[in-house]
Amino acid sequence: xxxxxxxxxxxxxxxxxxxxxxxxxxxxxxxxxxxxxxxxxxxxxxxxxxxxxxxxxxxxxxxxxxxxxxxxxxxxxxxxxxxxxxxxxxxxxxxxxxxxxxxxxxxxxxxxxxxxxxxxxxxxxxxxxxxxxxxxxxxxxxxxxxxxxxxxxxxxxxxxxxxxxxxxxxxxxxxxxxxxxxxxxxxxxxxxxxxxxxxxxxxxxxxxxxxxxxxxxxxxxxxxxxxxxxxxxxxxxxxxxxxxxxxxxxxxxxxxxxxxxxxxxxxxxxxxxxxxxxxxxxxxxxxxxxxxxxxxxxxxxxxxxxxxxxxxxxxxxxxxxxxxxxxxxxxxxxxxxxxxxxxxxxxxxxxxxxxxxxxxxxxxxxxxxxxxxxxxxxxxxxxxxxxxxxxxxxxxxxxxxxxxxxxxxxxxxxxxxxxxxxxxxxxxxxxxxxxxxxxxxxxxxxxxxxxxxxxxxxxxxxxxxxxxxxxxxxxxxxxxxxxxxxxxxxxxxxxxxxxxxxxxxxxxxxxxxxxxxxxxxxxxxxxxxxxxxxxxxxxxxxxx
Amino acid sequence: xxxxxxxxxxxxxxxxxxxxxxxxxxxxxxxxxxxxxxxxxxxxxxxxxxxxxxxxxxxxxxxxxxxxxxxxxxxxxxxxxxxxxxxxxxxxxxxxxxxxxxxxxxxxxxxxxxxxxxxxxxxxxxxxxxxxxxxxxxxxxxxxxxxxxxxxxxxxxxxxxxxxxxxxxxxxxxxxxxxxxxxxxxxxxxxxxxxxxxxxxxxxxxxxxxxxxxxxxxxxxxxxxxxxxxxxxxxxxxxxxxxxxxxxxxxxxxxxxxxxxxxxxxxxxxxxxxxxxxxxxxxxxxxxxxxxxxxxxxxxxxxxxxxxxxxxxxxxxxxxxxxxxxxx
Numbered sequence: 001x002x003x004x005x006x007x008x009x010x011x012x013x014x015x016x017x018x019x020x021x022x023x024x025x026x027x028x029x030x031x032x033x034x035x036x037x038x039x040x041x042x043x044x045x046x047x048x049x050x051x052x053x054x055x056x057x058x059x060x061x062x063x064x065x066x067x068x069x070x071x072x073x074x075x076x077x078x079x080x081x082x083x084x085x086x087x088x089x090x091x092x093x094x095x096x097x098x099x100x101x102x103x104x105x106x107x108x109x110x111x112x113x114x115x116x117x118x119x120x121x122x123x124x125x126x127x128x129x130x131x132x133x134x135x136x137x138x139x140x141x142x143x144x145x146x147x148x149x150x151x152x153x154x155x156x157x158x159x160x161x162x163x164x165x166x167x168x169x170x171x172x173x174x175x176x177x178x179x180x181x182x183x184x185x186x187x188x189x190x191x192x193x194x195x196x197x198x199x200x201x202x203x204x205x206x207x208x209x210x211x212x213x214x215x216x217x218x219x220x221x222x223x224x225x226x227x228x229x230x231x232x233x234x235x236x237x238x239x240x241x242x243x244x245x246x247x248x249x250x251x252x253x254x255x256x257x258x259x260x261x262x263x264x265x266x267x268x269x270x271x272x273x274x275x276x277x278x279x280x281x282x283x284x285x286x287x288x289x290x291x292x293x294x295x296x297x298x299x300x301x302x303x304x305x306x307x308x309x310x311x312x313x314x315x316x317x318x319x320x321x322x323x324x325x326x327x328x329x330x331x332x333x334x335x336x337x338x339x340x341x342x343x344x345x346x347x348x349x350x351x352x353x354x355x356x357x358x359x360x361x362x363x364x365x366x367x368x369x370x371x372x373x374x375x376x377x378x379x380x381x382x383x384x385x386x387x388x389x390x391x392x393x394x395x396x397x398x399x400x401x402x403x404x405x406x407x408x409x410x411x412x413x414x415x416x417x418x419x420x421x422x423x424x425x426x427x428x429x430x431x432x433x434x435x436x437x438x439x440x441x442x443x444x445x446x447x448x449x450x451x452x453x454x455x456x457x458x459x460x461x462x463x464x465x466x467x468x469x470x471x472x473x474x475x476x477x478x479x480x481x482x483x484x485x486x487x488x489x490x491x492x493x494x495x496x497x498x499x500x501x502x503x504x505x506x507x508x509x510x511x512x513x514x515x516x517x518x519x520x521x522x523x524x525x526x527x528x529x530x531x532x533x534x535x536x537x538x539x540x541x542x543x544x
Numbered sequence: 545x546x547x548x549x550x551x552x553x554x555x556x557x558x559x560x561x562x563x564x565x566x567x568x569x570x571x572x573x574x575x576x577x578x579x580x581x582x583x584x585x586x587x588x589x590x591x592x593x594x595x596x597x598x599x600x601x602x603x604x605x606x607x608x609x610x611x612x613x614x615x616x617x618x619x620x621x622x623x624x625x626x627x628x629x630x631x632x633x634x635x636x637x638x639x640x641x642x643x644x645x646x647x648x649x650x651x652x653x654x655x656x657x658x659x660x661x662x663x664x665x666x667x668x669x670x671x672x673x674x675x676x677x678x679x680x681x682x683x684x685x686x687x688x689x690x691x692x693x694x695x696x697x698x699x700x701x702x703x704x705x706x707x708x709x710x711x712x713x714x715x716x717x718x719x720x721x722x723x724x725x726x727x728x729x730x731x732x733x734x735x736x737x738x739x740x741x742x743x744x745x746x747x748x749x750x751x752x753x754x755x756x757x758x759x760x761x762x763x764x765x766x767x768x769x770x771x772x773x774x775x776x777x778x779x780x781x782x783x784x785x786x787x788x789x790x791x792x793x794x795x796x797x798x799x800x801x802x803x804x805x806x807x808x809x810x811x812x813x814x815x816x817x818x819x820x821x822x823x824x825x826x827x828x829x830x831x832x833x834x835x836x837x838x839x840x841x842x843x844x845x846x847x848x849x850x851x852x853x854x855x856x857x858x859x860x861x862x863x864x865x866x867x868x869x870x871x872x
Contacts, residue, residue, distance in 0.1 A: 067728065072725045072726055072727075072728070072729075073725055076724075076725060076727075143724070143725070145722050149682075149683060149721075149722070151681075151682055151683075151699060152682040152683070152722070152723065152724060155682075156648070156681060156682055156724060157724070240698075240699045240700025240701070241699075241700070241829075241830060243812070243829070244700075245700070246683055246698055246699060246700065247698060280588070280597070281590075281596075281597055282597050282600070285600065285602060286602055286607055287602075289607050311685065311694050311695055311696050312683075312696045312698060313695070313696060313698060313701070313703055316629075316630075316633055319629065320626055323622060323625065323626065324622050327618035327619070327621060327622050328615075328618070330614065330618060331611060331614050331615055331618065334610065334611075334614040335607070335610060335611055337577060338610040339607075341577055341580050341581060341584070342600075342606070344580075344581065344584035344585065344588060345584055345588070345600060346588055346597055346598045346600050347584070347588050347597050348588065348590045348591075348595045348596070348597045349584065349585055349588045349589050349590055350589075350590045351585070351589065359581055359585070362577065362581060363574075363577075363578065363581075366573065366574050366577050366578075367570065367574055370566075370569065370570040370573055370574065371570065373566060373569070373570075373618065373621060374563070374566050376618075376621075376622075376625075377562060377566070377621055377622075377624075377625030377628075378625045378626050378628070378629035379555075379558065379559055379562060379624075379625045379626070379627070379628025379629040379631070379632060380559055380562050380563055380566070380625055380628070381625075382559075382629070382632060382692065382693070382694050383559050383563075383689070383692040383693075383694065385694060385720070386685060386687070386694070386720040386721060387689075387720070447547055450548070450549065450563065451546060451547075451548070451549050451689065452549050452687070452689025452690075452716060452718065454687065454718045454719070454720045454728075455720075455722075456722040456727060456728075457727070457728035458727070458728040459728045459729070460728065461716065463545075463546055466545040467545065505593075535596070535597065536596060536597070536599050
């Protein structure tokens with residue numbers, strides 16, 4: 001994947017997207033996809049920090065069996081706020097909005113996304129939605145859990161459910177618009193020679209993600225409207241006293257929220273595909289299979305929602321169908337893991353930080369994926385449903401997956417984004433701290449779940465304490481692990497070494513333009529003449 | 545520190561066998577991937593900045609292998625876990641009944657003879673127990689980890705499920721579905737007693753009215769008996785010996801008379817009208833409490849000869865490999 005661009009060495013302060021204009025207005029009114037990516041970076045970091053603080057408070061309460069640190073009302077608000085912030089305002093937007101926004105146009109050789117102003121609108125919707133939800137959760141208090149199950153949420157809860165729903169509703173439109181923007185961009189704005197079979201796997205993963213965002217998000221929007229309508233106008237859609245059906249809500253909610261898991265994990269898989277090939281300088285093993293499995297996951301993700309209702313009393317036959325489909329969705333994920341592993345074989349494998357995150361991802365994702373089989377198993381799910389087993393499973397797969405992918409990608413492309421190198425030694429230390437802290441936090445929760453500790457318990461029987469103490473200890477380590485990159489990324493913006501155009505010697509159009517890139521991305525529109533990940537034909541890279 | 549929960553029901557060994565198999569499977573694949581990653585990591589580490597790795601050809605055979613093997617494994621799991629599931633969903637006919645009402649934040653349990661308890665359940669060892677459960681407010685979930693037993697109790701309908709305890713002892717009872725402020729206080733104990741101890745317990749304490757006779761009173765209070773009169777020309781269908789039978793509906797469909805159907809016929813009588821009867825019954829939605837509904841259902845059941853309990857859920861197809869498939 002070469003281009004006609006020859007990187008002329010910069011003489012004096014070269015003009016690039018960061019220094020082309022200054023001032024608050026130049027950021028808040030920008031339509032440059034790279035600057036909007038930075039705006040998103042600030043937004044998701046903020047909401048991640050909020051969600052993280054609430055996680056820390058939850059773990060502090062669970063250090064001891066009785067509910068002695070907070071009132072039950074407070075504890076229920078803590079886990080609701082943690083869930084809403086992390087799911088809707090960190091994990092769903094994180095990789096597409098930051099890395100996808102920055103990289104998709106560059107990877108396909110375009111100057112920007114197809115609709116730059118809509119891209120900015122997406123950010124405003126996201127921020128306004130996030131701030132409204134945060135205000136409602138903290139000022140008003142919501143205790144329904146992030147799942148808003150009816151009739152508790154529509155009839156019994158006293159919190160600001162409707163205001164929170166408005167925030168999520170707005171963020172949903174941000175997600176829809178971003179997905180639409182990516183789809184149109186990938187279809188219409190590829191550089192000459194960038195055929196579908198030459199698309200980087202990161203772009204393929206985002207293509208699949210965008211389909212889910214576009215088709216799934218409207219359903220959660222409708223569902224939240226119905227919840228609001230029932231709370232405010234007592235419409236009787238979900239409330240059984242008026243002939244409504246509480247389980248209908250679960251169907252609607254999970255019809256979006258299960259695919260949403262793949263909105264979180266597919267972009268991370270795209271990042272890992274880039275990291276594994278780039279850091280082992282080898283063509284990816286099974287390009288077609290990795291790209292195809294992203295699409296298979298996108299399709300199957302819409303057909304498995306019923307596995308969230310195995311104990312709700314849905315029909316035995318529905319249970320069987322959802323069980324077999326849930327087993328099937330595991331297969332494309334397995335294909336990806338095997339292909340990544342095979343890519344390392346006979347590679348030139350570097351162990352800089354991005355690779356540590358990629359391998360960490362493979363580890364967490366393997367455990368997260370395999371424990372998913374426990375939950376697809378009808379007879380076994382009855383026991384572990386709504387226990388800490390589920391908590392552990394979805395943290396491994398969604399949180400482990402998304403955060404490893406997000407941080408790995410952030411390190412890999414940080415030189416391109418900021419024009420500076422991050423401190424390698426610190427970065428490696430923090431990658432290890434995060435990996436170990438994560439496992440110490442969540443592995444004991446598998447055991448807790450099988451022992452029978454239900455989720456969302458403010459107080460718990462004493463025999464569960466040792467495992468809970470381990471989990472809290474792990475969470476402390478994990479918290480420190482997350483803070484280290486926050487410090488050194490800031491530090492590197494001022495003190496980091498200047499990054500070359502292609503610090504990893506990687507293929508891909510984004511590495512063919514200077515770091516940081518000019519506003520128009522490429523001085524001359526690149527022409528693609530080679531296959532993706534063509535590391536074997538020796539001719540480039542001219543590092544620097 | 546316990547690592548494994550008590551095993552105290554007939555389901556538990558089946559669920560645990562599946563669990564242990566999956567733990568081994570997870571360990572195997574995690575170690576396989578982990579080992580490959582570490583070995584490749586060391587063996588093919590970058591030795592020179594400019595090295596060019598060997599060309600590795602893609603292999604269709606390899607792709608096929610790691611698609612087909614996981615597929616086969618998941619299908620084995622599907623069949624196995626569905627078989628376990630069918631055991632859990634189909635109650636034996638001779639089960640004893642216990643009626644459960646969940647409300648924020650307590651469980652109320654009633655035995656057929658009228659003995660009532662709060663957040664405690666006494667059951668005999670070695671006898672199937674069928675729970676008919678209702679919620680007065682939000683969704684709750686009746687969870688006994690030692691039995692590997694859980695069932696959501698959704699308001700507006702009955703949930704029925706069963707278990708059989710195998711070991712005397714005291715086990716946790718949890719509410720597993722988040723139900724509001726004091727969700728984690730909606731807990732209690734299940735006491736599994738030997739048959740003799742159970743009989744002693746059952747006849748001790750203050751005995752209330754039996755559920756069926758309380759139901760009979762409500763039947764009169766709500767004037768059900770004016771139409772459901774057991775005589776020719778009555779305006780409502782006879783309720784004698786109908787439980788477990790197949791009832792013909794208007795339009796030619798049929799329905800098995802179970803707890804769910806009886807409940808629906810009280811709160812929403814127009815939904816499934818019995819053939820040959822006019823649509824004149826008013827709805828009792830909101831007029832009879834969940835407990836009242838349970839009592840009425842117990843009363844109607846008492847009008848039918850004893851061993852007539854129908855299947856709990858929708859009739860299940862024969863599970864793969866199960867011999868007792870047609871329990872008649």
